[in-house]
Amino acid sequence: MTTVKVRFFNLLAVHAGNKSRIFEFTEETTVAQMLAQMANEFPPAFRDMVYQQDKISPHLRIFLNERLLYEKEFDTVLEDGDSLMLFPAIAGG
Amino acid sequence: MTFDYDGYAGAYLRVDLSTGQIQKHSLPSEWVENYLGGNGIGIKILWDEVPETANPLGPDNKLIVATGPLCGSPMPNSGRMEFIGKSPLTGIYGDANAGGQFGPELKFSGYDVIIFEGQASEPVYLYINNDQVELRSARDIWGLGTYAAETRLQTIHCDPALKTALIGPAGENLVRFAGIQVTYRRSAARCGLGAVMGSKKLKGVAVRGTKGIHFKKPKVLESFSLQMHKNIRRNEFFPGIQKYGTSGLVALMQPIGRFPTQNFRQGHFEEYEAISGETLREAHLVRDIACFNCPLGCDKMYSVEEGEFAGCQTSSVEYETLNSLGARICNRNLEALLKANEMCDDLGLDSISAGNAISFAMELAELGIWKESELNGLDLSWGNYHTAIQLLHDMSYRQGFLGDLLADGAARAARWLGRNSERYAMHVKGQDIPAQDGRAQQSMGLAHVTSSRGADHLKAFPTIDETGYPSEAVRRYGEQYLPDLVNPLATRYKAMLVKDGEDFGAIVDSSGNCKSGGTFVMAEIYWQEQADAIAAATSMDIDAQKLRQIGERIYNLQRCYNALHGITSSDDVLPWRFTKVPSPSGNARGSVCHLEIMLPEYYAIRGWNPDDGLPTLKTMQRLGLEAEYQRMEHAIACGATKAARMFLGWAAPYTEKVEEIT
Numbered sequence: 001m002t003t004v005k006v007r008f009f010n011l012l013a014v015h016a017g018n019k020s021r022i023f024e025f026t027e028e029t030t031v032a033q034m035l036a037q038m039a040n041e042f043p044p045a046f047r048d049m050v051y052q053q054d055k056i057s058p059h060l061r062i063f064l065n066e067r068l069l070y071e072k073e074f075d076t077v078l079e080d081g082d083s084l085m086l087f088p089a090i091a092g093g
Numbered sequence: 094m095t096f097d098y099d100g101y102a103g104a105y106l107r108v109d110l111s112t113g114q115i116q117k118h119s120l121p122s123e124w125v126e127n128y129l130g131g132n133g134i135g136i137k138i139l140w141d142e143v144p145e146t147a148n149p150l151g152p153d154n155k156l157i158v159a160t161g162p163l164c165g166s167p168m169p170n171s172g173r174m175e176f177i178g179k180s181p182l183t184g185i186y187g188d189a190n191a192g193g194q195f196g197p198e199l200k201f202s203g204y205d206v207i208i209f210e211g212q213a214s215e216p217v218y219l220y221i222n223n224d225q226v227e228l229r230s231a232r233d234i235w236g237l238g239t240y241a242a243e244t245r246l247q248t249i250h251c252d253p254a255l256k257t258a259l260i261g262p263a264g265e266n267l268v269r270f271a272g273i274q275v276t277y278r279r280s281a282a283r284c285g286l287g288a289v290m291g292s293k294k295l296k297g298v299a300v301r302g303t304k305g306i307h308f309k310k311p312k313v314l315e316s317f318s319l320q321m322h323k324n325i326r327r328n329e330f331f332p333g334i335q336k337y338g339t340s341g342l343v344a345l346m347q348p349i350g351r352f353p354t355q356n357f358r359q360g361h362f363e364e365y366e367a368i369s370g371e372t373l374r375e376a377h378l379v380r381d382i383a384c385f386n387c388p389l390g391c392d393k394m395y396s397v398e399e400g401e402f403a404g405c406q407t408s409s410v411e412y413e414t415l416n417s418l419g420a421r422i423c424n425r426n427l428e429a430l431l432k433a434n435e436m437c438d439d440l441g442l443d444s445i446s447a448g449n450a451i452s453f454a455m456e457l458a459e460l461g462i463w464k465e466s467e468l469n470g471l472d473l474s475w476g477n478y479h480t481a482i483q484l485l486h487d488m489s490y491r492q493g494f495l496g497d498l499l500a501d502g503a504a505r506a507a508r509w510l511g512r513n514s515e516r517y518a519m520h521v522k523g524q525d526i527p528a529q530d531g532r533a534q535q536s537m538g539l540a541h542v543t544s545s546r547g548a549d550h551l552k553a554f555p556t557i558d559e560t561g562y563p564s565e566a567v568r569r570y571g572e573q574y575l576p577d578l579v580n581p582l583a584t585r586y587k588a589m590l591v592k593d594g595e596d597f598g599a600i601v602d603s604s605g606n607c608k609s610g611g612t613f614v615m616a617e618i619y620w621q622e623q624a625d626a627i628a629a630a631t632s633m634d635i636d637a638q639k640l641r642q643i644g645e646r647i648y649n650l651q652r653c654y655n656a657l658h659g660i661t662s663s664d665d666v667l668p669w670r671f672t673k674v675p676s677p678s679g680n681a682r683g684s685v686c687h688l689e690i691m692l693p694e695y696y697a698i699r700g701w702n703p704d705d706g707l708p709t710l711k712t713m714q715r716l717g718l719e720a721e722y723q724r725m726e727h728a729i730a731c732g733a734t735k736a737a738r739m740f741l742g743w744a745a746p747y748t749e750k751v752e753e754i755t
């Protein structure tokens with residue numbers, strides 16, 4: 001069993017209806033697969049922030065164990081105890 | 094003399110506070126053709142009229158209040174304006190920008206620019222009601238906080254729509270990081286220009302204007318503006334930024350590792366959730382508010398209903414303040430933070446510098462550098478928000494040893510104090526470093542040292558490599574710079590990014606647009622759109638290429654002005670924590686800021702001398718600044734710049750490695 005904690009921020013938390021969720025997987029799961037599962041489970045507004053024309057939105061920001069994930073790393077297989085942080089498009093200072 | 098262009102009010106005021114004389118002049122066409130407005134006109138006047146020998150707090154310094162051609166126009170985010178002067182905090186070029194309603198109102202009254210010079214013998218304020226312009230006694234409002242002073246002026250003039258720019262007690266008491274507060278509750282905070290007003294006994298400006306502005310092609314401007322409003326609303330960044338404003342960045346900065354904590358020891362705050370934008374909105378939001386003509390409305394009004402700080406009501410609780418009076422001093426009490434924000438706005442303090450002075454003091458306390466007798470019973474333990482609140486008051490009134498010392502800013506306090514305290518003053522050129530750790534985003538480290546007003550994120554405002562936005566990078570610069578350009582930890586191409594941001598930022602600060610609005614993060618009003626809007630508003634013969642040259646001209650002249658004060662490449666340094674201590678935080682873990690790679694590249698791209706970091710003759714000729722180059726060279730050759738440098742007053746940033754306390 002792989003247990004992963006996901007934290008949602010900004011409007012993603014609003015649309016997910018939650019600030020965080022624990023996900024459990026029995027089979028090998030990648031970051032991209034996990035996003036697909038969330039998009040199925042959560043309301044459409046959440047999906048609209050995560051996907052753009054059926055591809056993972058270039059504006060979604062994913063940190064895996066506090067490390068910024070680039071698009072080519074979205075097929076990283078999640079490991080037990082991993083922690084993810086998800087942000088919609090925000091930037092500035 | 095007449096003024097040739099639409100889009101501007103076309104006139105400026107020169108107010109001699111020593112004699113009480115007020116002159117109205119046509120705006121010189123040369124100012125707008127070469128410097129556009131706001132920030133650009135400000136440096137032009139400063140260069141021409143405020144010599145390197147001028148004391149920032151003396152009668153020879155000037156305060157320039159300046160708007161730009163898009164300020165007060167139908168364009169989105171068109172409420173921004175500038176204050177410019179020699180900074181009492183850094184001793185060099187200083188500016189501060191504010192939104193709200195004041196800038197447009199000034200233009201509606203018929204003036205683009207006000208130049209304040211001299212020093213009044215008694216407190217005064219400038220009252221403008223269209224053609225009626227008078228200096229009036231401010232004796233009744235001297236000593237008041239900015240909230241009460243604004244209300245009092247609106248009452249005196251029986252005009253609730255009066256717009257003001259005011260200083261609070263901090264400015265009156267010459268706190269070197271005093272800001273200026275404009276209607277409605279927006280701060281022109283940086284560089285201590287509130288103290289310049291205080292030194293001139295100028296409490297503020299109250300303005301009412303009903304004239305409107307004549308645009309060259311109003312229909313074109315209107316439909317173009319409408320399109321820009323639509324584009325901003327459609328931008329992917331719009332919903333998230335509209336909802337939480339800059340406070341929404343607190344959480345994002347944790348995994349990036351860019352959130353200075355405990356005087357920059359860490360780049361993340363374990364207890365960030367207590368002070369995050371999400372928590373703030375959930376617990377304290379009253380309503381969303383916006384500056385003039387802004388579709389975004391990133392500003393919010395908050396209140397505290399219960400507990401020790403019940404009754405507090407405050408707005409513009411920005412990311413920066415949540416850091417400076419939160420994580421930087423290890424304060425996790427959000428209500429105390431809101432109170433501190435309310436106090437900074439009312440007392441007229443720059444919350445970034447105030448927080449940096451307090452975190453400096455707290456670190457010195459931890460290291461046992463203070464003497465017991467100097468603390469006046471204050472407990473300077475990390476996170477003690479009661480002490481922080483007391484110090485905001487004490488600094489504003491220069492009360493007690495600590496309040497008086499810290500009112501000069503961390504960098505000057507360190508110079509005065511000695512005892513190795515300069516190691517813990519986190520600044521560049523006397524300016525307190527904002528909440529942007531350059532180890533987590535290389536471009537930001539470079540931006541701090543190349544900023545013309547000392548440490549600053551907003552001059553270059555590099556955002557596309559914050560967490561990396563390839564599509565935006567491609568749109569602006571093409572494919573060839575990926576992936577390094579958008580990798581926050583890569584150094585390649587960051588010199589280009591910073592230089593381009595500085596030039597564009599100089600234009601945004603001169604046109605009257607907002608950097609938090611549709612220009613940088615949501616760059617819908619980028620070079621081309623700025624040029625199109627300015628052309629429609631003013632009839633100036635302008636295009637993106639010409640704007641680029643104006644931006645470059647402004648930035649180079651600011652650099653030269655600093656050079657008159659002895660600034661060279663040897664001042665383009667970061668404190669040791671950024672270059673010698675690997676970041677302990679998030680995505681930045683293990684990273685230091687590599688200025689040694691980026692800075693030579695930056696000088697080369699700018700056309701600055703690699704040795705002294707100053708613009709070359711060729712660069713200045715290209716920008717039409719040959720006479721300015723000759724003046725700079727002459728000042729260097731005759732030793733005037735060395736003499737001016739001696740009066741800057743701050744201890745240089747400490748750059749050698751120091752062992753961190755663990």
Ligand code: SF4
Pocket residue numbers: 170171172192193382383384385387388389390391392607608609610
């Ligand atoms: S984006 Fe924010 S700061 Fe800028 S004009 Fe709009 S409300 Fe004001």
